[in-house]
Amino acid sequence: MAGDGGGAFERDRSYLTTRITADGRDGRPVEPGRYRLVIARACPWANRAAIVRRLMGLEDVLSMGIAGPVHDERSWSFHLDPGGRDPVLGIERLQEAYFRRDPGYPHGITVPALVDVPTGEVVTNDFERITLDLGSQWTAHQRDGAPELYPEKWRDEIDEIARQVYEDVNDGVYKCGFARGQAAYDSAYRKLWERLDRLEERLTGQRYLVGDTITEADVRLFPTLARFDAVYHGHFKCNRQKLTELPALWGYARDLFQTPGFGDTIDFEQIKQHYYVVHHDINPTGIVPRGPATGGWLSPHGREALGGRPFGDGTPPGPPPPSERVPSPA
Known part of the structure; x- marks a missing residue:
């Protein structure tokens, strides 16, 4: 988050834009069980991804980690999970997955984030692209009767x-x-x-x-x-x-x-x-x-x-x- 000289709020929209696609063009192919969608129930941007995952019926192929509602300046944390750690990624703070991707990551630690489970690295936090790709790139794994959200x-x-x-x-x-x-x-x-x-x-x-x-x-x-x-x-x-x-x-x-x-x-x-x-x-x-x-x-x-x-x-x-x-x- 940032502001301009006149006091107006300006959102930092510098996101990790690597895509998870059916053809793996960015080196991240769609694979059941490989990725974890991290959201927070509080966040409206993450809420979009949770909705589309539900509508597409991807629960069995794309697991979901839920960060708690309270965080500090470091990042969203998994304080609602047993032991304060995400049970799949084994981390206390989402920040850890960003730093595994880039130890000097300079931008906000945001949700939603798609994390590569084997490496523990964030693949993307581009919230607009995430929902579009869940609808278009994961079609082989969507439920029967999944709606078309972007005709x-x-x-x-x-x-x-x-x-x-x-x-x-x-x-x-x-x-x-x-x-x-x-x-x-x-x-x-x-x-x-x-x-x-x-x-x-x-x-x-x-x-x-x-x-x-x-x-x-x-x-x-x-x-x-x-x-x-x-x-x-x-x-x-x-x-x-x-x-x-x-x-x-x-x-x-x-x-x-x-x-x-x-x-x-x-x-x-x-x-x-x-x-x-x-x-x-x-x-x-x-x-x-x-x-x-x-x-x-x-x-x-x-x-x-x-x-x-x-x-x-x-x-x-x-x-x-x-x-x-x-x-x-x-």
């Missing part, structure tokens, strides 16, 4: 919507929360709400962002919406309205939450613990709020009336493995 005929529109959502919403909430000047905050706040108003209008008349099925665009918007009332509204000062006060976006978010593969990746307590405890400069007391109540995520949304088929010609994924289950909203 050729919709790619230009998906890319454009995803770009807008990233700039103004996914990263926009961070630009509000980490602004170090009033003008920078005001600019980010304005762009966030202009974009959310446009999305509200768009989703009033259609069930999903692009076409009539779930696509990569929905995977990218959902994690931010899932965290909006719990952390972004108050903690990041994105407080014009709550998500629950935006009829179309709230209905859309609940529709996705209740779709297998989406809500079953969300742990609201870990989300709150991360943001309110780790961001000492924003919340120096470290007090984690008790609210908001989350039971409303399971309330009827009525979005079926707009038509559409969540998985297109595919089918829903089965339940998550017992070790990956999250608490139900209450």
